[in-house]
Amino acid sequence: MITTDFPIIQAPMAGSQGSALAIAVSAAGGLGSLPCALLDPDMIRAELSAITAATSRPYNVNFFVHREPPVDEGREIAWRTLLAPYYQELGVEQPAVSRPAGRTRFDEETAAVLEGFRPPVVSFHFGLPAEELVRRVKSWGSKVLASATTVEEARHLERHGVDAVIAQGLEAGGHRGMFLTEDLSTQMGTLPLVRQVVRAVRVPVIAAGGIADSAGVRAALALGAAAVQVGTAYLGCPEAKTSAVHRAALKAPGAEVTALTNLFTGRPARGILNRLMREIGPINASAPAFPLAAAAIMPLRAKAEAQGRGDFTGLWAGQHVRQGPDLPAAELTRELAS
Numbered sequence: 117m118i119t120t121d122f123p124i125i126q127a128p129m130a131g132s133q134g135s136a137l138a139i140a141v142s143a144a145g146g147l148g149s150l151p152c153a154l155l156d157p158d159m160i161r162a163e164l165s166a167i168t169a170a171t172s173r174p175y176n177v178n179f180f181v182h183r184e185p186p187v188d189e190g191r192e193i194a195w196r197t198l199l200a201p202y203y204q205e206l207g208v209e210q211p212a213v214s215r216p217a218g219r220t221r222f223d224e225e226t227a228a229v230l231e232g233f234r235p236p237v238v239s240f241h242f243g244l245p246a247e248e249l250v251r252r253v254k255s256w257g258s259k260v261l262a263s264a265t266t267v268e269e270a271r272h273l274e275r276h277g278v279d280a281v282i283a284q285g286l287e288a289g290g291h292r293g294m295f296l297t298e299d300l301s302t303q304m305g306t307l308p309l310v311r312q313v314v315r316a317v318r319v320p321v322i323a324a325g326g327i328a329d330s331a332g333v334r335a336a337l338a339l340g341a342a343a344v345q346v347g348t349a350y351l352g353c354p355e356a357k358t359s360a361v362h363r364a365a366l367k368a369p370g371a372e373v374t375a376l377t378n379l380f381t382g383r384p385a386r387g388i389l390n391r392l393m394r395e396i397g398p399i400n401a402s403a404p405a406f407p408l409a410a411a412a413i414m415p416l417r418a419k420a421e422a423q424g425r426g427d428f429t430g431l432w433a434g435q436h437v438r439q440g441p442d443l444p445a446a447e448l449t450r451e452l453a454s
């Protein structure tokens with residue numbers, strides 16, 4: 117499909133990395149990824165220019181595919197009321213109800229930016245964009261990948277033309293890519309999901325979730341995966357933009373104690389258990405729909421982070437946090453592939 121030296125995809129991690137990590141991984145023989153969920157079209161163009169100037173190796177560009185929900189004022193007020201004791205404790209003003217900056221979705225405008233670069237691989241999270249957009253991406257010769265969290269989602273993606281399915285097990289750090297179901301109780305671990313998706317679809321399957329060393333890579337390949345997508349293990353790399361608070365949490369005792377939470381964005385995502393998750397979550401029905409929940413948390417997060425605390429931050433991490441010294445991305449890629 118796409119030829120790289122190693123069957124290792126560095127997972128796109130919005131907010132924690134940009135082109136530098138992608139370049140290092142692609143240049144080392146893996147597939148580096150550029151997450152675009154928090155970039156505007158000009159930033160995407162600048163990052164893609166940096167990648168194509170630095171390496172001629174294949175790379176992946178990643179997008180969220182979500183619907184922007186309407187602002188539900190009642191729900192926003194209930195959410196702020198729940199958070200009121202924290203605004204008081206931290207001495208920050210309760211933010212007004214308004215539409216936050218949100219997340220970049222894949223649409224005509226972002227497609228036009230990509231068209232100038234014809235990236236070798238484009239990947240999607242939370243389903244696929246409209247069929248004509250998928251056709252447009254494929255017409256440049258780009259290979260299309262998308263995350264599936266159930267066997268049914270994998271079959272759906274294959275029917276809609278993906279070139280490979282990313283089977284994202286429950287162990288994975290960050291947002292669950294679920295799009296045909298909202299039921300967390302039936303989500304599967306990487307091992308049974310990969311094995312059953314391999315049987316269910318004809319396209320290659322990429323295993324994601326809880327893979328942090330070469331033994332995990334070998335296990336995924338033994339299950340029939342054509343490649344792996346590794347996120348959390350790359351968060352410690354010097355090329356990543358992981359915040360100081362996030363890096364400290366990954367090193368602290370208890371970093372392996374993660375949970376699925378909807379508090380920070382409104383969609384379930386796996387992160388290291390922290391104060392807000394313990395006190396009002398980790399799942400709370402009052403959280404507004406993705407990505408609106410983030411707006412009310414933002415001032416708490418900013419104030420706490422300024423004091424070196426991650427109490428109100430989504431500290432995204434999978435269930436397997438890599439131990440040992442933080443390696444440069446090229447070395448980590450080679451280690452995973454060894």
Ligand SMILES: Cc1cc2nc3c(=O)[nH]c(=O)nc-3n(C[C@H](O)[C@H](O)[C@H](O)COP(=O)(O)O)c2cc1C
Nearest residue numbers: 127129130151241288289290325326347348432434
């Ligand atoms: C910090 C962080 C941010 C993430 N952001 C994205 C993203 O922007 N797009 C995406 O498709 N997946 C994202 N993911 C999920 C990864 O694609 C992948 O499923 C996950 O990292 C695999 O599990 P692991 O973290 O245990 O290796 C993110 C994961 C983490 C840890």
